[in-house]
Amino acid sequence: MLSNNxxxxxxxxxxxxxxxxxxxxxxxxxxxxxxxxxxxxxxxVLLTAIMLVGFKWLAADDSxxxxxxxxxxxxxxxETLRDRFPSSDLDxxxxxxxxxxxxxxxxxxxQDLNFTLLIADPVKSVLSIFSLKQPLxxxxxxxxxLPEDIPEDEAKxxxxxxxIYAHPxxxxxxxxxxxxxxxxxxxxxxxxxxxxxANGLPATIDLLKEEIAAIPETESFKIGVAGVPAMKAEVIVxxxxxxxxxxxxxxxxxxxxxxxxxxxxxxxxxxxIPTALAVVxxxxxxxxxxxxxxxxxxxxxxxxxxxxxxxxxxxxxAICRNLDSGLAKxxxxxxxAIEIGPACALTSITTSIALFSLMFSSSPLIKTFGLLAGSSxxxxxxxxxxIMPVCAVYLLKDGRSYxxxxxxxxxISLLDRLAERISRTVNKNxxxxxxxxxxxTGFFFFAYFLLEPQYRxxxxxxxxxxxxxxxxxxxxxxxxVFPLNVMMKWPTGETPTSPAVRNVTQSIHQAVxxxxxxxxxxxxxxxxxxxxxxxxxxxxxxxRLLDxxxxxxRSRFVDLKSGSAIITGYIADLEAxxxxxxxxxxxxxLDRIRAANPNFEISLTGLSSIAASRSTSVISQxxxxxxxAVIVVIAVIGLAFGSLAMAGLSVLPNLxxxxxxxxxxxxxxxxxxxxxxxxxxxxxxxxxxxxxxxLNRFQIEKQTAALTSEATDRTLRLIGTVLILxxxxxxxxxxxxxxSAVPPTRQFGLICIFTLLFALIADLVILPALILVxxxxxxxRAARIALQNRPGTSQTAETIKSQ
Amino acid sequence: xxxxxxxxxxxxxxxxxxxxxGHAASLAGSWNGSGYVNPTKGKRERVRCRITYSKQTSKVxxxxxxxxxxxxxxxxxxxxxxxxxxxxxxxxxxxxxxxxGRVHVSVNGSRQTVSFSSGRGSGRVNxxxx
Numbered sequence: 013m014l015s016n017n018x019x020x021x022x023x024x025x026x027x028x029x030x031x032x033x034x035x036x037x038x039x040x041x042x043x044x045x046x047x048x049x050x051x052x053x054x055x056x057v058l059l060t061a062i063m064l065v066g067f068k069w070l071a072a073d074d075s076x077x078x079x080x081x082x083x084x085x086x087x088x089x090x091e092t093l094r095d096r097f098p099s100s101d102l103d104x105x106x107x108x109x110x111x112x113x114x115x116x117x118x119x120x121x122x123q124d125l126n127f128t129l130l131i132a133d134p135v136k137s138v139l140s141i142f143s144l145k146q147p148l149x150x151x152x153x154x155x156x157x158l159p160e161d162i163p164e165d166e167a168k169x170x171x172x173x174x175x176i177y178a179h180p181x182x183x184x185x186x187x188x189x190x191x192x193x194x195x196x197x198x199x200x201x202x203x204x205x206x207x208x209x210a211n212g213l214p215a216t217i218d219l220l221k222e223e224i225a226a227i228p229e230t231e232s233f234k235i236g237v238a239g240v241p242a243m244k245a246e247v248i249v250x251x252x253x254x255x256x257x258x259x260x261x262x263x264x265x266x267x268x269x270x271x272x273x274x275x276x277x278x279x280x281x282x283x284x285i286p287t288a289l290a291v292v293x294x295x296x297x298x299x300x301x302x303x304x305x306x307x308x309x310x311x312x313x314x315x316x317x318x319x320x321x322x323x324x325x326x327x328x329x330a331i332c333r334n335l336d337s338g339l340a341k342x343x344x345x346x347x348x349a350i351e352i353g354p355a356c357a358l359t360s361i362t363t364s365i366a367l368f369s370l371m372f373s374s375s376p377l378i379k380t381f382g383l384l385a386g387s388s389x390x391x392x393x394x395x396x397x398x399i400m401p402v403c404a405v406y407l408l409k410d411g412r413s414y415x416x417x418x419x420x421x422x423x424i425s426l427l428d429r430l431a432e433r434i435s436r437t438v439n440k441n442x443x444x445x446x447x448x449x450x451x452x453t454g455f456f457f458f459a460y461f462l463l464e465p466q467y468r469x470x471x472x473x474x475x476x477x478x479x480x481x482x483x484x485x486x487x488x489x490x491x492x493v494f495p496l497n498v499m500m501k502w503p504t505g506e507t508p509t510s511p512a513v514r515n516v517t518q519s520i521h522q523a524v525x526x527x528x529x530x531x532x533x534x535x536x537x538x539x540x541x542x543x544x545x546x547x548x549x550x551x552x553x554x555x556r557l558l559d560x561x562x563x564x565x566r567s568r569f570v571d572l573k574s575g576s577a578i579i580t581g582y583i584a585d586l587e588a589x590x591x592x593x594x595x596x597x598x599x600x601x602l603d604r605i606r607a608a609n610p611n612f613e614i615s616l617t618g619l620s621s622i623a624a625s626r627s628t629s630v631i632s633q634x635x636x637x638x639x640x641a642v643i644v645v646i647a648v649i650g651l652a653f654g655s656l657a658m659a660g661l662s663v664l665p666n667l668x669x670x671x672x673x674x675x676x677x678x679x680x681x682x683x684x685x686x687x688x689x690x691x692x693x694x695x696x697x698x699x700x701x702x703x704x705x706x707l708n709r710f711q712i713e714k715q716t717a718a719l720t721s722e723a724t725d726r727t728l729r730l731i732g733t734v735l736i737l738x739x740x741x742x743x744x745x746x747x748x749x750x751x752s753a754v755p756p757t758r759q760f761g762l763i764c765i766f767t768l769l770f771a772l773i774a775d776l777v778i779l780p781a782l783i784l785v786x787x788x789x790x791x792x793r794a795a796r797i798a799l800q801n802r803p804g805t806s807q808t809a810e811t812i813k814s815q
Numbered sequence: 816x817x818x819x820x821x822x823x824x825x826x827x828x829x830x831x832x833x834x835x836x837g838h839a840a841s842l843a844g845s846w847n848g849s850g851y852v853n854p855t856k857g858k859r860e861r862v863r864c865r866i867t868y869s870k871q872t873s874k875v876x877x878x879x880x881x882x883x884x885x886x887x888x889x890x891x892x893x894x895x896x897x898x899x900x901x902x903x904x905x906x907x908x909x910x911x912x913x914x915x916g917r918v919h920v921s922v923n924g925s926r927q928t929v930s931f932s933s934g935r936g937s938g939r940v941n942x943x944x945x
Contacts, residue, residue: 137888153854
C-alpha cells in the first residue's frame with residue numbers, strides 16, 4: 013500500500029498546484045502561524061475571550077414569528093389582526109378530562125381550578141363553562157349557569173348539564189360531548205401580554221403549571237396544557253437544551269471517532285481544539301449580533317462542528333503523513349498547508365456559497381440563518397488555518413511516526429485496505445460504474461422533481477411534548493383547534509351594535525360555519541344569539557351585550573378603537589395546500605359578502621392561513637436558490653482548478669447526492685418543507701467538499717503519475733481513508749440533531765446525513781470512474797505508444813499517431 | 816441612670832414589638848382568600864382574591880389585588896395608610912373599568928379582612944397570609 017511505503021524525503025519536493033497559487037494568502041497565514049506560533053496563540057486567546065463575552069447575550073427563541081414575517085400584504089394584515097386582537101396569539105388551552113365531569117366533586121374541583129387560573133398573575137382572562145350566564149333579560153345582569161354552591165342532587169346536576177350543552181359557546185367548544193368515554197372541559201386562558209413580555213413564555217407557562225399543580229382537588233382529573241403559547245414555550249426550552257446537548261455530545265462523539273482511528277490522545281486533542289473553538293466563536297457571534305437561537309439556528313452548531321472536524325482531520329492527516337514519510341516538522345507542516353489548506357479553503361468557500369444563497373429567501377429566519385451559518389463556516393476555516401500549525405509546532409515531534417507506528421490503530425489500516433479495494437474495483441469496472449451512476453442520477457432527478465412543497469403548523473412544534481399530546485386529544489373531542497380568522501372593519505359612522513354590522517358579522521359567521529372543513533366558529537354572533545334567547549330584541553340585546561360583557565371577553569370579539577370584529581373558525585392540523593384550497597373556497601364566499609357590503613373591509617387571515625401561504629412561497633424560493641447555488645459552486649470549482657473539465661467532473665457526483673436524497677424524501681416524507689430544503693442546500697455544501705478533496709488530490713498526483721489510472725489509484729488510497737473517516741465524523745456529529753424534540757432540527761439533520769452518505773458513494777466510486785473514463789483514452793494511447801516503442805517492435809511512435 | 820433608660824428605651828420598644836413597626840412588617844407580602852362582591856347592577860357573587868402589599872414607607876403600603884368572580888378577573892392597584900396597629904385605610908383604582916374606591920383593611924395576626932366600596936359596588940374578603 014502506498015501509505016506503507018512513505019516517500020523518501022529527498023524524493024518529496026514542495027507540492028504545487030494552481031489552487032495553492034490562487035489561495036496563497038491562506039498559505040501565508042498558515043506560514044505566519046507556523047513561524048510565529050506565540051503571536052498566533054495570543055491572538056486566538058484574546059479573540060476567544062471576546063467571543064466568550066458574547067455568551068451573556070445568548071437566548072433561545074421559537075422560530076414561528078421570524079419564519080412567517082414578510083413584507084407582503086398578507087403578512088401586514090396578520091400583523092394588524094394581532095395588534096387589534098392580541099388575545100388571538102396568547103390563548104393557552106387548559107383541559108380537564110374525566111369519565112363524567114358533571115359530578116358535584118368534579119364540578120367543585122373545576123370551579124377551584126377556574127378561580128385559581130383567574131387570580132394567577134400571568135392570566136388576563138379565562139373562558140370556561142363557569143363564564144356562561146343565564147340568558148340576558150331587561151333586568152340586572154343574569155347569574156352564571158353554574159351556581160357558586162354546586163348542588164349535590166343528581167337531578168339538578170343533569171339540569172345544569174343540559175343548560176350548559178344548550179349554550180351556543182359551550183357545546184363542542186368548551187365541553188365535549190357526553191357520549192365519549194372521557195369528557196373534556198376546556199379553559200381558554202388568555203395570558204397577560206405585559207407579563208409575557210416581562211418574563212418570557214417559558215417562565216409564564218411554568219408559573220401557570222405550578223398554580224394548577226398546587227390545587228389538590230385536580231388529582232381526580234387528567235389536566236393538560238396546550239395552545240400555541242404552550243407549544244412555543246416547549247420549543248424555546250427544547251432549543252435551549254439542544255444548544256448544550258448538540259455541542260457537548262457532538263464534540264464527544266467526534267472525539268470518540270477520532271480516538272477509534274488515531275488511537276492517540278494527542279491527535280484527538282489537536283483535531284478537537286479548533287473544533288471546540290469554532291463552536292465558541294459561532295455562539296459568540298450569535299451573542300454579539302443579538303440573534304436569538306431558534307430550532308433552525310441551532311442546526312448551525314453541528315454544521316460548524318462537522319465542517320471544522322472535516323478540515324481539521326484532513327489537515328492533521330496531511331501533517332502526520334508528511335512526518336511519517338520522514339520530513340522535518342517545519343517542512344511537514346508547510347507542505348500540509350500547501351497540499352490541504354487550499355482544498356480546505358475551497359470546501360469552506362463552496363459550503364459558504366451554498367449557505368449565503370439562502371439569503372435570497374424572503375423569510376428573515378432563513379436569511380439570517382444563511383448569513384450566520386456562512387460567516388461561521390468562514391470563521392471556522394480561519395481558525396483551522398491559524399490553529400493547526402500552532403498545535404503541530406507545539407505538540408508534534410520530529411522523527412515520530414503518528415499514523416503507522418506502534419501506537420497507531422488497525423482502523424486506519426482497515427480503511428486503507430478498503431480504499432485500495434474500491435480503487436481496484438473502480439478501475440476494473442469504470443464504464444459500468446459511470447453508466448450506472450448516470451442512469452441512477454437520471455432516475456433520481458425525475459423523482460426529485462415530483463417533490464412538492466408541504467407544511468403543517470404542528471410540524472414546527474415539539475412532537476413529543478405535552479402540548480402536542482393534549483392538542484391531539486382536544487382535536488379528537490372538540491374538533492379543530494387551529495384558528496382561521498376573518499377580520500371585519502366596519503365603516504365610520506357605524507357601531508358594533510348597528511344592524512348593518514350585526515348582519516355582516518352574521519353573514520360571515522354563517523359562511524365560515526358552512527364550510528365542511530371548519531368544525532366550529534366563534535364570534536359576537538354567538539353571543540348575540542344567546543343574548544336574544546332571553547327575549548330581548550336584537551338591538552337591545554346587542555347594546556346590553558356591549559355594556560355588560562367584561563372588557564377582557566369583549567376584546568376577544570370586538571376592537572372598539574379600530575372599529576373591527578373578528579370571526580374565528582377552527583380547523584384541524586391540515587397540510588398547507590389543503591389550507592390554501594380551503595382559503596380559496598372561503599374567499600369565494602367572502603367575495604359575495606364584500607360585493608353586498610362594499611364599505612366593509614373583510615380580510616381572511618390568521619396563523620394557519622399566513623403559515624400556509626408563507627411556507628409554500630418560501631419553500632419554492634429555497635428550491636430555486638439551491639439549484640442556483642449548485643451552478644455557482646460548480647463554476648467556482650472550475651475557476652479554482654482552472655479547468656472546465658474539473659467543473660464538469662463535479663456535476664454528476666453532486667447531483668447524484670442531492671437527487672438521491674430527494675428520492676429518499678419522496679418515498680418517506682412525501683414533500684419538501686423549509687427544514688428539508690435548507691438541509692439539502694447545506695448538505696450540498698458539505699457534500700461538494702469530498703469532491704473538491706478528490707479533485708485536488710488527483711490534480712497533485714497527475715503531476716507525477718504517468719497514467720490516469722495510477723493517479724486515481726494513488727488519490728483513492730491517500731484520500732479514501734480520510735473521506736470515509738471524515739464522513740463518519742460528520743455523520744456522528746450530525747446525528748446529535750436526532751436528539752432534538754423539535755421536528756425541523758431533526759429533519760435538517762437527517763437530510764444532511766443522507767446527502768453525505770450518498771455523496772461518499774458518489775465521490776469514492778462514480779467520480780473516480782468518471783475521471784478514468786474521460787481521461788482514460790489518453791492512457792490507452794500512451795500505453796500503445798510505450799508498447800510499440802519497445803525494442804523489437806516494428807512500428808514507430810510516429811506511425812501509430814498517424815493511425 | 817436617666818440617660819441609660821433613654822438610651823435603651825428604643826431598643827426595648829423594638830423588642831416589645833411596638834405596633835408601629837411589627838404589624839407594618841407583617842402586612843407586607845401575599846395574602847389569599849375569598850369573600851363576596853355586591854355589584855350595583857347584578858347579584859352578589861363569590862370572589863377570590865390574592866392581595867400583595869409592598870412596603871413604601873413605615874406607614875404606607877402599595878397594594879396589588881387580583882380578584883376573580885366565576886367569570887371575570889378584576890385587577891386593582893392602590894395604596895393604604897396605617898391608622899393604627901391593626902387598621903389600614905386607602906384608595907384603589909381599577910383601570911379596566913375606570914373605577915376608583917375606598918378600601919379598609921383590618922389585620923389580626925395572619926388573618927385580615929378587606930372591605931371595599933366604589934360607585935359600582937362593594938364587597939368584603941377574608942384573607943390569610945400565604
